[in-house]
Amino acid sequence: MGLPNANGDLSTEVEVDAFRRLFPLHFYEKHLLESISPDARPLGRARETTIALGAVASANGSALAKIGSTTMLAAIKMKVMTPSLETPDEGCIVIDFHMPPICSPIVRPGGPAEAAPVVAKQLSDTILSSGMINLKELSLVSGKAAWMAYLDIYCLDADGALFDTALLSAVAAFSHLEIPVPVVSLNDDGKIVLSEEQGLSDREPVNKEKRKINLSSIPFSLTCVLHKNYILADPTAEEESIMDTIVTVVLDSSSQLVSLHKPGGTVLAYTSAIQDCIALTRQRVKELQKILEEAISGMEVD
């Protein structure tokens, strides 16, 4: 190994990859000074985002979303159930987020990853409180039958910004969702029962078209990492582990704040930093809306 140079670090003596492993914070700081991140993105720009709808053919609605290397697969399955007594004309959405061991070397089988229940709860709070889906649309017969949507999101590759990608895949899956045709039938007790369409059934379906669900004010999010005076948008897993102050801003399409989540972190967020994060998120919302619309219109052409 060489001797330290005039700056007191080994930057000219050691290969780039070794320097990145040995002194990760210095490596990133050298890039931040030039307002760029190691993968040549300007600080405020997110990684390349793609959405593929209909990734799971057997599900009622599904989508695969990728932001950089982070990949999430979302799938929705609909089942008929009796609505609760307090809300007789509303359906129900159950959101579950899984991090199988394939996604990251830190996750091992035998117990859920630490981040999984937290992201699952954040997702359910965001989707239910944003009012994207009117639960009354999921009702079939008031008081007797309503749809329950099971949304499962699987993380296939965890490379930072898990919440952003999960939210994007959930929103894309809902925009791809087609509510199946329910079948009215008499069960053994002579009661009228609604169930999903059975392929070989010779009973009359209630309505012949599959309908799409109506989405209003779709939420989009951006995660940023704060380090000294810099704000780095859309961090990778390496950046998240070195710089521990993470801020996630969720805005909906009418620029209302759905959530501003900053769980601790060494850097204190002053008003200017928060305003910058919200401004970056506004730009990102426009980008994501465009990407989602392109994906939906791509599907309709087929």
Add this chain to the structure above:
Amino acid sequence: MEVDREDGRSQNQLRPLACSRNILHRAHGSASWSQGDTKVLAAVYGPKAGTKKNENPEKACIEVIWKPKTGQIGKPEKEYEMILKRTLESICILTVNPNTTTSIIVQVVNDDGALLPSAINAACMALVDAGIPMKHLAVAICCCLAKSGYVILDPTKLEEQKMKAFAYLVFPNSVRSVLPEGSLRVEGEPIENGIITSVTHGIMSVADYFYCLERGRAASVKLSDFLRRNLQQQSTDSSKAG
């Protein structure tokens, strides 16, 4: 604007605060914090040797266990644990005792609104009682936004459920210093304006959020004064005994 709150408080009025430290004798530090009817008990054990598997051994590690009043531990408890852990990691000086773990156990005694802020305040006082080195205290407050646009502080459970949105905010405590005021400012703002943690629920406009921040900062000054008096009183009591 006159706002009718069920317990007769004004918009910016907090519920009566009570805090007592050193109530559990086996724990290295403990505190009980109550805001009105919401009561939380926190106990600190540590520093203990060794860190957990994926944690950095060059720093001290903090572990939080959240015990709800009833029911099994599920996703909401895991979320609270993560938020508490990150908030407390940012206020403790982690480089003083490397390769150690400090465990903080939070037990909910009663939940009547503003549960997470009460837990953060209780955990912070328990850490002070245990003598864990910290940069500053964490002062937590809950602000609620109603449909008509006014902001109330420190809601009860009924108020929380009726409101359009609420935000849990954690600030550093207010600074009393002999240095001239200008020298302690960061980016033109005093240190206690920085947000350590912010968790919001429900939809609000960006302007409403900044309004909540202002109200939260004003309330955190009052809370900081309460904490200062409480800590000074108990330390003079123990010095008399010793």
